[in-house]
Every structure is written in C-alpha cells, then in structure tokens.
Amino acid sequence: xxxxxxxxxxxxxxxxxxxxxxxxxxxxxxxxxxxxxxxxxxxxxxxxxxxxxxxxxxxxxxxxxxxxxxxxxxxxxxxxxxxxxxxxxxxxxxxxxxxxxxxxxxxxxxxxxxxxxxxxxxxxxxxxxxxxxxxxxxxxxxxxxxxxxxxxxxxxxxxxxxxxxxxxxxxxxxxxxxxxxxxxxxxxxxxxxxxxxxxxxxxxxxxxxxxxxxxxxxxxxxxxxxxxxxxxxxxxxxxxxxxxxxxxxxxxxxxxxxxxxxxxxxxxxxxxxxxxxxxxxxxxxxxxxxxxxxxxxxxxxxxxxxxxxxxxxx
Numbered sequence: 001x002x003x004x005x006x007x008x009x010x011x012x013x014x015x016x017x018x019x020x021x022x023x024x025x026x027x028x029x030x031x032x033x034x035x036x037x038x039x040x041x042x043x044x045x046x047x048x049x050x051x052x053x054x055x056x057x058x059x060x061x062x063x064x065x066x067x068x069x070x071x072x073x074x075x076x077x078x079x080x081x082x083x084x085x086x087x088x089x090x091x092x093x094x095x096x097x098x099x100x101x102x103x104x105x106x107x108x109x110x111x112x113x114x115x116x117x118x119x120x121x122x123x124x125x126x127x128x129x130x131x132x133x134x135x136x137x138x139x140x141x142x143x144x145x146x147x148x149x150x151x152x153x154x155x156x157x158x159x160x161x162x163x164x165x166x167x168x169x170x171x172x173x174x175x176x177x178x179x180x181x182x183x184x185x186x187x188x189x190x191x192x193x194x195x196x197x198x199x200x201x202x203x204x205x206x207x208x209x210x211x212x213x214x215x216x217x218x219x220x221x222x223x224x225x226x227x228x229x230x231x232x233x234x235x236x237x238x239x240x241x242x243x244x245x246x247x248x249x250x251x252x253x254x255x256x257x258x259x260x261x262x263x264x265x266x267x268x269x270x271x272x273x274x275x276x277x278x279x280x281x282x283x284x285x286x287x288x289x290x291x292x293x294x295x296x297x298x299x300x301x302x303x304x305x306x307x308x309x310x311x312x313x314x
Contacts (some may be wrong), residue, residue, distance in 0.1 A: 001015065001016045001018040001023050001047075002014065002015050002044060002047040002051065002121065003203075003255040004051055005203070005205070006082035007122075007141075007190050007197070007199075007205055008020045008231055009030045009032055009033060009134075010030055010031070010159070010163055010199065011030065011032070011051070011055070012028055012029060012030055012032040012203050012205060013029045013031065013040070014026050014027070014028045014031070014043035014203040015027055015028070015040040015041060015043075015047065015048060015072075015139065016041075016044070017041070017043045017044070017111065017112075019112055023283065024110050024112055025045070025068075025111075025307045026201065026202055026271070027040055027041060027069065027201055027202070027203075028040070028199075028200075028201055028205055029048060029070040030058070030088070030161055030199050031052070031055055031074070031134035032056075032132070033133055033134050033135055033291055034056050034058035034059060034132050034257050035044040035057040035058070035059045035130060035132050035135075035137070036057050036058065036059070036060045036061070036076065036083075037061055037152060037161050037199075038061075038062060038063055038065065038067070038069045038070075038163070039060065039069065039070060039071065039072035039076050039200070040065070040068065040071060041067060041071035041072065041110075041111035041112050041287055042071030042072060042074045042075075042111065042112035042113060043071070043073075043112040044074040044110060044273055045070065045071065045072035045074075045076070046075070047213065048072050048075075048076065049072075049075060049076065049079055049130070050153075051074065052079070052080075053131055057076070057083050058082075058083055058085070058132070059080075059084055059086070059292055060073070060076065060077070060080070060083050060084070060085045060089065061085075061086045061123070061130060061137075061152065061161030062085070062086070062087040062088075062091060062095065062151070062162070063149060063151065063161070063162075063165075063201070064088070064091060064145065064146045064148050064149040064163055064164065065087065065091040065094035065095050065101070065146070065148055066101070066146060067103060067107060067111045067112065067113065067114050068099070068110075068111045068201075069163070069201070070094075070095055070098070070210045071111055071112055071113075071114045072154035073085065073095070073114065073115075074113075074114070074115035074116070074117045077117055077119060078287070081197070083132065085117070085119060086120070086121050086122070086123050086125075086126065086130065087120055087121075087122070087123065087150075088122070088123060088139075088148045088149070088312055089122040089123070089139070090123055090147055090148035090151045091148035092105075092120055092122060094113060094148070095114075095116075095117060095120050096117065096118050096120065097116055098113065098114040098115070101114075104255060104256050105181070105256065106254060106255050106256065106258070107178070107258075113313055117129035123139050123150065124183045125249060127216060130286070131153070133263060135154050135156070136152045136154065136155070136156070137152040137153065137154050137161075138152070138154075139151075139152060140152070140153050140154065140164070140189060140190075140193070141186075141189075142162070142165035142186035142189060142190065143179070143186060144165065144178060144179050144180070144182030144183030144184070144185065144186045144207075145163070145165060145167075145178055145183065145186075145306070146164075146177070146178070147179075147306075149163060149164065149165055149186070149189065150163070151163055151165050151186075153193050153195070157196070157197070158193075158194065158195050158196035158197065159195070159196075159197050159199065159220070160190060160193060160195035160197070160198050160199065160209070160216065161199045162190060162198055162199065162200045162201075163200070163201050164200070164210075165183075165186045165190060165200075166187065166190060166200050166213060166216065166278075167185070167202070167216075168200070168202065168204060168212065169198070170219060171219075171264055172224070172249060172261060172264070173246055173249060173251050173252065173259045173260050173261050173263065173264055174259065174260070174261075174263040174266075174267050174305055175258055175259055176257070176260075176263050178267065179267070179270075180220065180224070180267040180270065180271040181270070181271050181275075182275055183220070184217060184220055184221070184271070185262070187213055187216055187217045187220075191210060191214060193211050193216070194210065195207060195210065196208060197209070198213075199282065201234045209269050217309075223244075223264075224268040224272055226244065227240055227244070227265055227269060227272065228268075228272045228313055230244070230271075231269065231293070232233055236272065237262060237265050237269075238262070240265050241261045241265055243262040244261070244265070248260055248261050249261065268304070272282065272297075293305050
C-alpha cells in the first residue's frame with residue numbers, strides 16, 4: 001500500500017504492507033528537491049519506484065538501518081545509479097550486510113527482508129551536511145531508537161526530518177534494544193533546534209511540534225519516576241507491569257517478546273540506575289565548579305549522542 005501527500009515542496013510517501021485492505025504499519029520516505037530521505041520497506045519498493053519515476057532523485061540518505069527504512073534501497077539504487085547514498089558510519093555495516101539485523105519473524109512478514117547494497121558512503125565524507133539546489137540539511141546525531149540513528153535539519157525553514165527519533169503517542173511497550181537515556185537525550189536535542197515542522201517516519205507531519213516533543217520527554221520522565229517509586233515499595237518488574245499497564249498487551253506475543261511492557265519497565269530501571277550513578281558521581285563536586293564547567297562547555301545540539309496513529313515503531 002502507498003499514500004502520497006504534498007507538504008509544500010516536500011513529498012511524504014507513506015508505505016505499508018496491506019492485510020485485508022488495511023495497512024499493518026506505516027513507514028515514510030520523504031522527497032525534497034532531489035533528495036530522498038529513507039526508502040521504505042522492501043515489500044513496497046515497486047510502488048515507491050512508480051512515485052519516484054515522476055521526480056528526479058539526485059541523492060539518497062538513510063536515517064537508520066532498520067528494514068522499514070532501507071528495504072527499498074537496492075531497487076531505488078538500481079534505477080538511480082548516479083545518486084550517491086549516505087548514512088551514518090554506524091549504519092554502513094548493516095546496510096552492506098542486512099543479516100546483522102537478525103529479523104524476527106513478524107518483521108520479515110510486515111516489512112520484508114532488505115537486500116545488501118555496498119555503494120553507501122558515510123555522512124562524514126560530506127561533513128555531515130547535504131545540499132540540494134535550494135536547501136541545506138544538517139545531520140544531527142539522534143541515537144536511542146537505534147545506535148546509528150540520525151535526523152536532518154533544514155535551518156532556514158526549520159524543517160526536521162526525525163526518522164524514528166520521535167514517535168507520537170504514549171508508550172505502553174518498548175523494543176528490547178532501544179536505549180531510554182539516549183532517546184530522551186535525542187528528544188532534548190530535537191527540542192533545542194526549535195523546529196517549525198516535523199517530518200517523522202510515521203508520516204504524521206506536525207506543524208509547531210515543540211509542545212508535543214516536550215510532552216513526550218515529560219511523559220517518559222514521569223514514567224521512569226513512577227517505576228522508581230513502585231520499585232522502592234518492593235514490587236517486582238512483573239508487578240510494576242501489572243500496576244502500570246494492567247499486564248502485557250498482545251503485542252508481546254505477536255512480536256515474540258521484541259516489544260513488551262516488561263522491556264519498557266526495564267528501560268526505565270536502566271535509566272534510573274544511570275541517573276542515580278551520575279548524581280552520585282557529581283555529589284562531591286562543588287556547585288561553583290559545576291557552574292564553571294557548564295559555562296565553559298555549552299552543549300552542541302548538532303552533535304549530541306545519546307506510536308503514532310497506525311504506526312508500530314521498533
């Protein structure tokens with residue numbers, strides 16, 4: 001299934017495998033001024049190529065190396081041989097050897113298995129900046145959803161192509177490999193950019209997205225705090241899951257445990273443990289010394305490392 005929307009000069013190309021006439025899970029490629037951002041899943045590559053046959057593709061960039069973002073890459077490259085392909089250096093090995101993804105059965109069924117492609121360059125080769133005729137896109141490191149995740153920011157128009165660094169809705173489950181500390185850090189980076197339009201992998205484009213990003217950060221922090229409170233009363237992880245989420249949803253069974261509320265609680269526990277350790281490390285540092293350190297070394301938002309409707313995101 002495919003659905004195309006026009007947002008000014010940006011084409012949002014939403015793709016999904018259909019089942020009984022309904023999409024299983026949307027993912028989105030964006031085209032703007034000859035630049036293609038992500039290529040969707042392999043199961044939809046034929047439909048994607050029909051859309052792209054109407055526009056020039058001069059460059060391709062991948063936000064991260066999950067199968068719903070790189071699945072169409074080999075077919076797109078076969079039709080646009082002169083278009084260079086860029087990705088984070090951390091993503092290169094997986095794009096060149098997709099078996100590293102070790103896909104669970106549900107991921108193979110929903111999105112398909114990507115083909116290997118060798119002709120991919122690190123974004124470092126272009127100083128983490130992609131230029132088209134009319135726009136300049138800065139590469140922002142936004143790990144958490146995956147270690148190799150990047151976002152793209154166009155500072156003049158304040159467009160933010162966030163991949164899966166931002167996922168709408170309230171979390172009730174979590175993928176086993178995602179890192180909550182980095183997710184929150186990346187969301188804070190996105191906030192610092194003051195975007196005026198957000199283009200996420202789900203295809204649910206937002207105007208003035210900062211309040212929603214801020215609420216996402218706040219909700220994750222509230223959840224972590226609540227997990228800490230319940231754990232302090234002596235509750236086990238299973239008891240916390242029951243208390244907060246009324247138990248596991250069917251998603252845990254359907255994904256073979258890849259997505260679960262248990263994973264979400266464990267992610268909160270890891271985040272809380274890290275924050276306690278950081279607080280302990282700083283406990284003996286005089287406050288004046290901390291103020292001088294912060295003043296002399298301000299954060300660089302361009303280099304930080306760290307469900308929408310109808311979308312299931314890993």
